[in-house]
Amino acid sequence: MDTRRPHPRPTMVDVAKIAGVSFKTVSRVVNGVATVDPVLADRVREAAAEIGYRPNQMAAALKSGSTTAMIGLVIKDVSNEFYAAITQGTSEVATERGVQLITACSPEEEVSEDAELATIFELCRRRADGLIVVPHSPDQSSLAREVAMGTPMVFVDRAPRGLAADSVVLDNARGAALAIHHLADQGHERIGMVFDSLAITAMQQRLDGARQQLRQLSLTTEHGLCRTGVHGPEASARAVAELLDRPDPPSAIFCGNNRATIGAVEEIWNRGADVAIAGFDDFRLAHLMPLPLTLVSYDATALGREAARLLFARIDGDTGPPRDLVLPVTLRQSGIRPLPPSQEER
Amino acid sequence: MDTRRPHPRPTMVDVAKIAGVSFKTVSRVVNGVATVDPVLADRVREAAAEIGYRPNQMAAALKSGSTTAMIGLVIKDVSNEFYAAITQGTSEVATERGVQLITACSPEEEVSEDAELATIFELCRRRADGLIVVPHSPDQSSLAREVAMGTPMVFVDRAPRGLAADSVVLDNARGAALAIHHLADQGHERIGMVFDSLAITAMQQRLDGARQQLRQLSLTTEHGLCRTGVHGPEASARAVAELLDRPDPPSAIFCGNNRATIGAVEEIWNRGADVAIAGFDDFRLAHLMPLPLTLVSYDATALGREAARLLFARIDGDTGPPRDLVLPVTLRQSGIRPLPPSQEER
DNA sequence: ATGAAAGCGCTAACAG
DNA sequence: CTGTTAGCGCTTTCAT
Numbered sequence: 001m002d003t004r005r006p007h008p009r010p011t012m013v014d015v016a017k018i019a020g021v022s023f024k025t026v027s028r029v030v031n032g033v034a035t036v037d038p039v040l041a042d043r044v045r046e047a048a049a050e051i052g053y054r055p056n057q058m059a060a061a062l063k064s065g066s067t068t069a070m071i072g073l074v075i076k077d078v079s080n081e082f083y084a085a086i087t088q089g090t091s092e093v094a095t096e097r098g099v100q101l102i103t104a105c106s107p108e109e110e111v112s113e114d115a116e117l118a119t120i121f122e123l124c125r126r127r128a129d130g131l132i133v134v135p136h137s138p139d140q141s142s143l144a145r146e147v148a149m150g151t152p153m154v155f156v157d158r159a160p161r162g163l164a165a166d167s168v169v170l171d172n173a174r175g176a177a178l179a180i181h182h183l184a185d186q187g188h189e190r191i192g193m194v195f196d197s198l199a200i201t202a203m204q205q206r207l208d209g210a211r212q213q214l215r216q217l218s219l220t221t222e223h224g225l226c227r228t229g230v231h232g233p234e235a236s237a238r239a240v241a242e243l244l245d246r247p248d249p250p251s252a253i254f255c256g257n258n259r260a261t262i263g264a265v266e267e268i269w270n271r272g273a274d275v276a277i278a279g280f281d282d283f284r285l286a287h288l289m290p291l292p293l294t295l296v297s298y299d300a301t302a303l304g305r306e307a308a309r310l311l312f313a314r315i316d317g318d319t320g321p322p323r324d325l326v327l328p329v330t331l332r333q334s335g336i337r338p339l340p341p342s343q344e345e346r
Numbered sequence: 347m348d349t350r351r352p353h354p355r356p357t358m359v360d361v362a363k364i365a366g367v368s369f370k371t372v373s374r375v376v377n378g379v380a381t382v383d384p385v386l387a388d389r390v391r392e393a394a395a396e397i398g399y400r401p402n403q404m405a406a407a408l409k410s411g412s413t414t415a416m417i418g419l420v421i422k423d424v425s426n427e428f429y430a431a432i433t434q435g436t437s438e439v440a441t442e443r444g445v446q447l448i449t450a451c452s453p454e455e456e457v458s459e460d461a462e463l464a465t466i467f468e469l470c471r472r473r474a475d476g477l478i479v480v481p482h483s484p485d486q487s488s489l490a491r492e493v494a495m496g497t498p499m500v501f502v503d504r505a506p507r508g509l510a511a512d513s514v515v516l517d518n519a520r521g522a523a524l525a526i527h528h529l530a531d532q533g534h535e536r537i538g539m540v541f542d543s544l545a546i547t548a549m550q551q552r553l554d555g556a557r558q559q560l561r562q563l564s565l566t567t568e569h570g571l572c573r574t575g576v577h578g579p580e581a582s583a584r585a586v587a588e589l590l591d592r593p594d595p596p597s598a599i600f601c602g603n604n605r606a607t608i609g610a611v612e613e614i615w616n617r618g619a620d621v622a623i624a625g626f627d628d629f630r631l632a633h634l635m636p637l638p639l640t641l642v643s644y645d646a647t648a649l650g651r652e653a654a655r656l657l658f659a660r661i662d663g664d665t666g667p668p669r670d671l672v673l674p675v676t677l678r679q680s681g682i683r684p685l686p687p688s689q690e691e692r
Numbered sequence: 693a694t695g696a697a698a699g700c701g702c703t704a705a706c707a708g
Numbered sequence: 709c710t711g712t713t714a715g716c717g718c719t720t721t722c723a724t
Contacts, residue, residue: 008410009473009495011717022695027719035693052491057471058404058414059717062700064354066719068404070448070472078424079434079647081630088425091451100472102416103449105437125403126416126446127355145398149355265634269682284427285631288611290682301425336615336636357701368711373703381709405701408716412703695724700717707712 010051018047030055061127070100071311072123074116074133078105081258081283082300083134086156089304090132097312102128113137124151130311132156132304138199140165152314154307158201159324166310168303168325172202172280173209175296175329176254179278180213182294182331183252188276189219192243192250193226194236194260203228206256206280225250236263244273255279265289265335277335286334293335302327356397364393376401407473416446417657418469420462420479424451427604427629428646429480432502435650436478443658448474459483470497476657478502478650484545486511498660500653504547505670512656514649514671518548518626519555521642521675522600525624526559528640528677529598534622535565538589538596539572540582540606549574552602552626571596582609590619601625611635611681623681632680639681648673 012030016023021040028036029044036044047053061068073090075083087103094101104119116137123131124146131153140155141162147153152165159167183191191214198204207228214221224246227239236255240263243250253268253275255261261279268275269290282297306325358376362369367386374382375390382390393399407414419436421429433449440447450465462483469477476498486501487508493499498511505513529537537560544550553574560567570592573585582601586609589596599614599621601607607625614621615636628643652671 007495013717023718024695024720025693027717028694031719037693040694052495054467054471054492056408056473056717058473059408059700060719062402062405062408062702062717063719064700066700077434078437079427079430081425081427081430084425084427084430087449088423088451091424091449095452100448100450100468102446103433103437104441104446105434106441121400122446125400127402127404146400149353149398262631262634269634283631285608285629285635288608288615288635289631290634290636359701369702370704370711371709374710377703383709386710402701405716406703408701408718409703410716412716693724696722698719698721700719703714703716705712705714708710 009056010053011056012053014051015044015047015053018051019043067129067315068127069098070102070126070128071308071315072102072104072120072126072128072131074104074119074123074131074135076106076134076136078103082281085300086132086134086304086307089301089306090308091304092301093305093308093312099129099312102126113139117142120146120153127151130154130315132307132311134158135160136200152311154311154314156303156307164322166307166314166323166325168307168310168327170202170298170303171326171329172205173212175280175298176206176209176256177213178329178331179254179280179294179296180210180219181217183254183276183278184213184217184219186252186276188250188252190225190248190250190252191219192240192253193256194230194239194243194253194264195226195228195256196231196260197229203256210254230256230260230263233259233263233266236260237267238263240264240267244268244271244275250275252276252278257281258283261293261295265291265293282332282334287336289335291335292333295332295334296329297332298327298329355402356399357402358399360397361390361393361399364397365389413475413661414473415444416448416472416474417654417661418448418450418466418472418474418477420450420465420469420477420481422452422480422482424449428627431646432478432480432650432653435647435652436654437650438647439651439654439658445475445658448472459485463488466492466499470495473497476500476661478653478657480504481506482546498657500657500660502649502653510668512653512660512669512671514653514656514673516548516644516649517672517675518551519558521626521644521677522552522555522602523559524675524677525600525626525640525642526556526565527563529600529622529624530559530563530565532598532622534596534598536571536594536596536598537565538586538599539602540576540585540589540599540610541572541574541602542577542606543575549602556600576602576606576609579605579609579612582606583613584609586610586613590614590617590621596621598622598624603627604629607639607641611637611639628678628680633682635681637681638679641678641680642675643678644673644675 012023012026015026029041134156139162140160155167195203230236230239258281278294280296282295358369358372361372375387470492480502485508486506501513541549576585604627624640626642628641
């Protein structure tokens with residue numbers, strides 16, 4: 001492979017030659033050190049502009065103890081609204097600090113534990129100043145050494161296991177409880193539930209929160225009304241169909257995440273059934289869904305933002321005990337009423 | 347700032363010391379050079395694993411002519427479905443090549459030309475092997491030097507101006523023409539139009555395509571029926587309201603992008619008006635919109651994927667003339683009928 | 693205020 | 709097959 005560049009990038013030495021100074025003076029000017037003769041500084045800047053000099057950030061970062069001014073973000077899939085929001089939040093804070101974001105997403109549906117580890121190690125090889133990880137592996141203990149060696153990590157949406165590190169998560173149990181409570185308030189006594197895999201901590205917490213609230217309200221928690229391991233809208237639509245086809249169908253459905261909610265909307269709309277829907281996660285266009293929806297809403301961007309803040313605190317030397325931030329959730333009414341012009345409440 | 351790391355990252359020398367070899371042998375093992383005594387190689391690997399050695403990729407990339415194995419992606423806002431898809435496509439191809447993606451998004455609504463340039467230069471300073479840019483500035487001529495110095499760039503959604511570089515764009519004019527043609531087929535003779543700022547090339551092309559098709563069909567192109575500079579769903583809803591409040595309202599609306607389409611859906615649904623909607627851009631959940639929709643659809647992920655392919659070809663030394671890839675668009679019916687159980691066509 | 697020399701962690705000639 | 713010697717582009721002592 002011919003790796004010669006047409007016009008190789010100029011270095012400080014090239015600039016120095018043109019400006020007629022030593023390359024150290026160039027370094028000073030580039031770094032904005034004040035103790036440089038203004039005349040020389042101008043000459044250097046001129047020379048730099050003339051040949052299009054761009055300081056090599058990677059070379060600068062090589063000096064030990066210095067920073068690469070990059071942080072890594074390990075997520076599953078940016079095209080997912082939830083991860084995109086996290087990315088956005090992280091990116092905002094990083095940009096404020098002049099830090100670049102390396103986004104490493106694993107496109108595969110099922111991220112293997114090894115793949116996730118490999119991605120994280122790769123980011124360590126690049127000497128990212130820190131990592132924000134939305135973990136999918138059950139255990140993070142193998143990362144302890146990387147953290148100890150100076151790559152702080154913050155975990156999002158799921159606290160780390162086997163590793164003392166910061167995390168930012170949602171108040172999952174409470175959100176689910178709120179939703180169940182609301183449905184019960186509406187008079188529903190048989191509530192069906194649809195959850196993604198319980199291997200996802202958040203999902204387990206939501207299920208727990210919902211179950212506890214059901215018990216507290218003395219409503220049924222029979223197993224037949226609860227589907228788990230439901231992945232994606234299509235699977236959710238099928239699960240909802242099965243629930244509604246039971247001899248004793250639920251009159252309301254609680255969905256563990258937005259994809260499940262969407263599947264439920266599809267199925268219930270297609271049947272024209274009168275079944276109330278509540279779901280965890282808000283989503284864009286929820287307000288235009290053809291059915292009324294009760295959603296557990298929260299600021300997904302804040303997950304990324306807060307994670308970034310925690311991370312930068314660590315990068316800046318904070319050595320306090322791990323912090324677990326729990327972001328609040330609220331209940332929100334969404335969706336539209338089936339008949340456009342009439343504005344009456346249900 | 348105390349930048350000491352608790353346990354500084356070990357280097358090749360550290361590994362070499364433990365394995366009792368020269369650090370060059372470590373280098374060979376790490377790089378998988380075959381000509382190493384298997385016994386020594388094993389000892390090196392063992393030592394490396396023992397102390398958690400991670401080769402410093404940045405130091406390796408310092409050697410002239412080598413690559414950083416990172417490419418930059420310059421977009422406006424990942425939380426936008428369109429950009430997220432581009433990111434996803436780019437990421438997939440990059441991952442295949444073992445290349446990391448630096449995502450640089452400008453969170454501001456109005457990205458200044460300078461900010462965009464600064465972002466690109468920053469990525470050059472980091473010596474990204476190449477850049478994928480969704481440009482918002484009107485002119486790219488100031489990037490010529492960076493390209494000449496070895497940072498190839500591929501532009502997405504908009505061809506570069508003042509710079510000979512590859513681009514991947516949509517067949518905007520054709521998509522708009524298709525949509526107009528379809529509306530005309532449905533019997534609509536007065537078609538209103540809502541576009542975002544025409545400074546966005548794609549928007550101008552869509553308008554041009556629509557206008558030409560209208561003329562070809564001998565339909566009205568009166569200025570009062572066409573709104574431009576409409577940014578976001580709310581503005582679009584207002585624009586649509588104005589169009590519908592005219593003494594001679596259109597019976598159909600064509601929207602220049604998905605955000606405009608969403609605004610139109612909101613407004614038309616709220617009024618319960620019988621107005622047909624067509625729009626550029628497909629979007630998730632379009633199939634659950636409460637009104638029938640005709641959408642100009644395309645594979646947004648492919649934009650990123652093809653851009654990445656072009657970029658890697660350049661990185662691999664392709665010096666052919668710039669290529670402009672035009673990705674096809676198709677018309678798709680979406681949305682649902684207002685009354686759930688009845689399946690009759692309109 | 694400026695420059696010379698050393699070294700960051702690694703790769704790439706060259707020797708041994 | 710292995711080790712030595714130079715750099716890569718920059719920052720950081722330490723002199724001048």
